[in-house]
Amino acid sequence: xxxxxxxxxxxxxxxxxxxxxxxxxxxxxxxxxxxxxxxxxxxxxxxxxxxxxxxxxxxxxxxxxxxxxxxxxxxxxxxxxxxxxxxxxxxxxxxxxxxxxxxxxxxxxxxxxxxxxxxxxxxxxxxxxxxxxxxxxxxxxx
Amino acid sequence: xxxxxxxxxxxxxxxxxxxxxxxxxxxxxxxxxxxxxxxxxxxxxxxxxxxxxxxxxxxxxxxxxxxxxxxxxxxxxxxxxxxxxxxxxxxxxxxxxxxxxxxxxxxxxxxxxxxxxxxxxxxxxxxxxxxxxxxxxxxxxxxxxxxxxxxxxxxxxxxxxxxxxxxxxxxxxxxxxxxxxxxxxxxxxxxxxxxxxxxxxxxxxxxxxxxxxxxxxxxxxxxxxxxxxxxxxxxxxxxxxxxxxxxxxxxxxxxxxxxxxxxxxxxxxxxxxxxxxxxxxxxxxxxxxxxxxxxxxxxxxxxxxxxxxxxxxxxxxxxxxxxxxxxxxxxxxxxxxxxxxxxxxxxxxxxxxxxxxxxxxxxxxxxxxxxxxxxxxxxxxxxxxxxxxxxxxxxxxxxxxxxxxxxxxxxxxxxxxxxxxxxxxxxxxxxxxxxxxxxxxxxxxxxxxxxxxxxxxx
Amino acid sequence: xxxxxxxxxxxxxxxxxxxxxxxxxxxxxxxxxxxxxxxxxxxxxxxxxxxxxxxxxxxxxxxxxxxxxxxxxxxxxxxxxxxxxxxxxxxxxxxxxxxxxxxxxxxxxxxxxxxxxxxxxxxxxxxxxxxxxxxxxxxxxxxxxxxxxxxxxxxxxxxxxxxxxxxxxxxxxxxxxxxxxxxxxxxxxxxxxxx
Numbered sequence: 161x162x163x164x165x166x167x168x169x170x171x172x173x174x175x176x177x178x179x180x181x182x183x184x185x186x187x188x189x190x191x192x193x194x195x196x197x198x199x200x201x202x203x204x205x206x207x208x209x210x211x212x213x214x215x216x217x218x219x220x221x222x223x224x225x226x227x228x229x230x231x232x233x234x235x236x237x238x239x240x241x242x243x244x245x246x247x248x249x250x251x252x253x254x255x256x257x258x259x260x261x262x263x264x265x266x267x268x269x270x271x272x273x274x275x276x277x278x279x280x281x282x283x284x285x286x287x288x289x290x291x292x293x294x295x296x297x298x299x300x301x302x
Numbered sequence: 303x304x305x306x307x308x309x310x311x312x313x314x315x316x317x318x319x320x321x322x323x324x325x326x327x328x329x330x331x332x333x334x335x336x337x338x339x340x341x342x343x344x345x346x347x348x349x350x351x352x353x354x355x356x357x358x359x360x361x362x363x364x365x366x367x368x369x370x371x372x373x374x375x376x377x378x379x380x381x382x383x384x385x386x387x388x389x390x391x392x393x394x395x396x397x398x399x400x401x402x403x404x405x406x407x408x409x410x411x412x413x414x415x416x417x418x419x420x421x422x423x424x425x426x427x428x429x430x431x432x433x434x435x436x437x438x439x440x441x442x443x444x445x446x447x448x449x450x451x452x453x454x455x456x457x458x459x460x461x462x463x464x465x466x467x468x469x470x471x472x473x474x475x476x477x478x479x480x481x482x483x484x485x486x487x488x489x490x491x492x493x494x495x496x497x498x499x500x501x502x503x504x505x506x507x508x509x510x511x512x513x514x515x516x517x518x519x520x521x522x523x524x525x526x527x528x529x530x531x532x533x534x535x536x537x538x539x540x541x542x543x544x545x546x547x548x549x550x551x552x553x554x555x556x557x558x559x560x561x562x563x564x565x566x567x568x569x570x571x572x573x574x575x576x577x578x579x580x581x582x583x584x585x586x587x588x589x590x591x592x593x594x595x596x597x598x599x600x601x602x603x604x605x606x607x608x609x610x611x612x613x614x615x616x617x618x619x620x621x622x623x624x625x626x627x628x629x630x631x632x633x634x635x636x637x638x639x640x641x642x643x644x645x646x647x648x649x650x651x652x653x654x655x656x657x658x659x660x661x662x663x664x665x666x667x668x669x670x671x672x673x674x675x676x677x678x679x680x681x682x683x684x685x686x687x688x689x690x691x692x693x694x695x696x697x698x699x700x701x702x703x704x705x706x707x708x709x710x711x712x713x714x715x716x717x718x719x720x721x722x723x724x725x726x727x728x729x730x731x732x733x734x735x736x737x738x739x740x741x742x743x744x745x746x747x748x749x750x751x752x753x754x755x756x757x758x759x760x
Numbered sequence: 761x762x763x764x765x766x767x768x769x770x771x772x773x774x775x776x777x778x779x780x781x782x783x784x785x786x787x788x789x790x791x792x793x794x795x796x797x798x799x800x801x802x803x804x805x806x807x808x809x810x811x812x813x814x815x816x817x818x819x820x821x822x823x824x825x826x827x828x829x830x831x832x833x834x835x836x837x838x839x840x841x842x843x844x845x846x847x848x849x850x851x852x853x854x855x856x857x858x859x860x861x862x863x864x865x866x867x868x869x870x871x872x873x874x875x876x877x878x879x880x881x882x883x884x885x886x887x888x889x890x891x892x893x894x895x896x897x898x899x900x901x902x903x904x905x906x907x908x909x910x911x912x913x914x915x916x917x918x919x920x921x922x923x924x925x926x927x928x929x930x931x932x933x934x935x936x937x938x939x940x941x942x943x944x945x946x947x948x949x950x951x952x953x954x955x
Binding site: 165166167170171173174177178180181182184185188189191192195196199200202205209210213214216217218219220221222223224226227228229230231232233234235236237259260261262263264265266267269271287288291292293294296297298299300301302 | 335336338339340343344347348349350352353412413416417421425427428429430433464486488489490491492494495530533534537538540541544545548549551552555556557558559560561562563564565567631632634635636637639640709710711715716717718719721722
């Protein structure tokens, strides 16, 4: 049983297969975009939430924490932190971090946020918590 | 070395190794911070060290890819590089930009860095792996375009082999998908959705084309197997890679607000993702077994086989372990992900670059292969680093399984930090494995400076 | 696929077509196999739902499409046989007929989709429809790809590229087209009929 095995055929299949699966991926992505508004709660995004997301980014929170499971695994998941600690609890935690850290423990920096900034961060985290992410994480501990 | 202009690869390789050392040193700092939480705090908090660790990885791999391409393309195209001067200029621009970015991370608080580098113009910072300030991101685009121009022109004026073609598609894909790093909408779901178009379509898509073409090139050179044979297998493997990997992106769309059908699509296609890696391993071993010459550079062949095996284990097996949605529901964002990430990046991309460096560096230094003494040392380094990485992965996997159990699956789930304290032993063992990795890396570098009787290049 | 293997003109045992296409076919069939297995797995825990919504599917359209694809495969097999006999005109004609069968499949499927999408059914409606749309659409795209391949084969055949001594490209394309047919023959009973 010896058939041909040619490079030109292999190359054509590479091109054809790649284009095919990329188009399929685009089709699925297109469908995703039509479904997302029902899940990502975009209608609720306020300037305050946008400000909170920006603060989340420029302080590189993702460098230690996860958000919906993505990020670093050094510190707790924050996509559901408001469910765990409540709004005030979350704010109090961020505010009370000692500048020099806690001896021997993983320490979160003191960011010196204003009250408005803390409100924005919590608004953002609450927004993330409201996203329909297929019931992830499994429990409040994240 | 057949073409003078291949010499531009040398500084790229040296820089790659230098940055690799930096990456490992910061890795050790991070490992220690996992068990001694306030180590170097507040001077270098974890997030800064991690950013340096991952960004150095990306940059050194890019240096390796560029150096590898500059070495390989003239030889494949049978012509001098289009512009060696441009290649050298880009080297310095990239190195200085990279160094300034790292210095920025380490000396300025991240928020201040964002402020002073114009993050307010286009907000792109503060997302995992894409933390680079705007000027650095733009610099990467400029360097990538100049590099692609240089390489593409070289291929266009010379011979167009399948290996260069696959490499070109991989490199152009790398540049194109990087553009998604500039898209950061306020809607966090969309942000994450397209973030993966850079991250996943790089590492489980176009980078694998680069990996495949490097591997094919070195196998042709070291085994003497017919180019025709190697090139058609290369096509088969990269086809398998893309038909599984593109839709495989879906395994990142399980829990970030995207529709639930991705749990099926993502699971099904990523379950097939180990196949191309397995094919690659079989391919590498097959070609080496069918070799028609004994190449004096044994170390390069070892790296080639090693990258096949380790990429299959790290990306294929460890990827599959937690890729099915019902499993991933519990393992998502735990140390299991970290375990997979470490072995996959080392096995697929660190090792393929080290393979290219191992093959090309002696030739760039005017010899067919390093002295026997030097090669023995390099092979020691190979085994030390690889075995250390296996242990790092195993310890992180153990930590991850316990973490899942304590924090997610048990009847009385523990808070994150309580669970972390209970698995500290595994973090200590991981750190020690990391020390062995560093020793391997030091031996690797020493092997460049060991003399002995060398075979002259022909 | 049998039509080629059983062809008397081929004496030595030989894999028709290019080995490269067989890797691709195997990979594709594996993807479908995993998808089918996932369907079975999901059905096991949603038997009621699957049975209920399966009844909303149009069996006639599915059966018609089955006939169309099998006929298409027959024409393409005839094209390969024509090539082995060096009958150039026959190759092109049969490829064209095969292509038309594919086009017929697409038209029928589009009517079926129009009904379903018109009723507001999407991938996110429920698990059964998720599988129904995913599997049939994934297959639908394969039919399109198969038709693109047939178009290329037809063009080449008009140039007289294929014949007794060079049927590699034609056989490869035909093998792919038969796979598209075969997958439908599994998909149709599985999704439309089996309770």
